[in-house]
Amino acid sequence: MTLSLPQALASFQPGLPMAVALSGGADSTALLVACAKRWPGQVRAVHINHGLQTAATQFEAHCLALTAQWSVPLVVVGVNAQPTQGQSPEDAARIARYAALAKAVASDPVLTGVKDMAIAQHADDQVETLLLALSRGAGLPGLASMPAAWQRHNLNWHRPLLGVAGPDVRSWLIAQDVAWVEDPSNQDVRFTRNRIRAQILPALEATFTGWRDTLVRSAGHCAEAQDALNELAQMDLLATGVPPRILALQAMSPARRVNLLRYWLRHHHRTTPSAAQLEALVAQILACTTRGHQLHLKVGAGYMERSAETLNWLPQP
Incomplete structure (x- = not known):
């Protein structure tokens, strides 16, 4: 109310x-x-x-x-x-x-x-x-x-x-x-x-x-759900490391992998990727099965690259 x-x-x-x-x-x-x-x-x-x-x-x-x-x-x-x-x-x-x-x-x-x-x-x-x-x-x-x-x-x-x-x-x-x-x-x-x-x-x-009350309440429910997802992402980051390791990301379920990537980019780099950028990034992560596989993608307000066994996000110059 x-x-x-x-x-x-x-x-x-x-x-x-x-x-x-x-x-x-x-x-x-x-x-x-x-x-x-x-x-x-x-x-x-x-x-x-x-x-x-x-x-x-x-x-x-x-x-x-x-x-x-x-x-x-x-x-x-x-x-x-x-x-x-x-x-x-x-x-x-x-x-x-x-x-x-x-x-x-x-x-x-x-x-x-x-x-x-x-x-x-x-x-x-x-x-x-x-x-x-x-x-x-x-x-x-x-x-x-x-x-x-x-x-x-x-x-x-x-x-x-x-x-x-x-x-x-x-x-x-x-x-x-x-x-x-x-x-x-x-x-x-x-x-x-x-x-x-x-x-x-x-x-x-x-x-x-x-x-007015109904829609404000719906926004509140979404905020509570997002808080729970943020807590899950924090726990997952402890397992994958910061920046996240590619092998650890590959082992995650699709939903948790996307949730972690969104959280890491938003809270550690203050950037928000589009749905299309995230989809392309996940495809590249899953394709990183050899040491020589390189990665360079526009993500949010910068670029994602592979750095040895981890992801590395760089702001756009």
């Missing part, structure tokens, strides 16, 4: 001082105000100016006024979020945003002592992420959608509103008489996520009672 915003914040226990990623939209505005009310003097804010639209100046001005009103120190960071070849604008902005948030915490004196960063995605965002994953034929890692908490870049990241319905976030803001800035790009139906928000979510609302 989805929670109210006060209920979600009541169970949120970050280390203090903590920071909020503040875009200026309704969701991050609500998260900042709720945190500032609960932990006065212990909250910081980081605003990332992507510079991708004319509204960027308006967003920054709103963040400056909001944080001044609530006595929250603010750090503003500009980033270059232009996509590279083959990269979507959304992915480019997301990658640049997370890197900039982590860099700000590591280098800006205003954020000294911060180890916890809160992000404002809510239950509707989780449903959109699940539907996007389904549309792409994703496996369990994609269907698990967004985690409520994780660690990266020496930071503890949190999504405390992940159990709160999107409309409830805005209703809470209105009740608090707090303004926010509407992102004009949210109305651009060229983006798949916006089409889901504008067309599919209303259809779900009209067709299925409790659709």
Whole structure:
């Protein structure tokens, strides 16, 4: 069952001082105000100016006024979020945003002592992420959608509103008489996520009672299953070694072999192979029956090679 915003914040226990990623939209505005009310003097804010639209100046001005009103120190960071070849604008902005948030915490004196960063995605965002994953034929890692908490870049990241319905976030803001800035790009139906928000979510609302709770619960089941597979992969890596030995991989069942390879590449090299790349890699692994058999394949964001009796993954130059 989805929670109210006060209920979600009541169970949120970050280390203090903590920071909020503040875009200026309704969701991050609500998260900042709720945190500032609960932990006065212990909250910081980081605003990332992507510079991708004319509204960027308006967003920054709103963040400056909001944080001044609530006595929250603010750090503003500009980033270059232009996509590279083959990269979507959304992915480019997301990658640049997370890197900039982590860099700000590591280098800006205003954020000294911060180890916890809160992000404002809510239950509707989780449903959109699940539907996007389904549309792409994703496996369990994609269907698990967004985690409520994780660690990266020496930071503890949190999504405390992940159990709160999107409309409830805005209703809470209105009740608090707090303004926010509407992102004009949210109305651009060229983006798949916006089409889901504008067309599919209303259809779900009209067709299925409790659709939000049901789909968020399904994402949670997928996350639990993926956690179990990760534990299995960790045990299998102890047997195969890191990097994995080819003979050990050949002796494994097909499902466990693929699970181990996905886990090793994702957690040790931060790259995700496509299904076709994994299929080609497994075929080459099984074909390595002589010492002279060489292996060189594009896998994820780099290349897989054979190094004596083990696999070796190299990032693309």
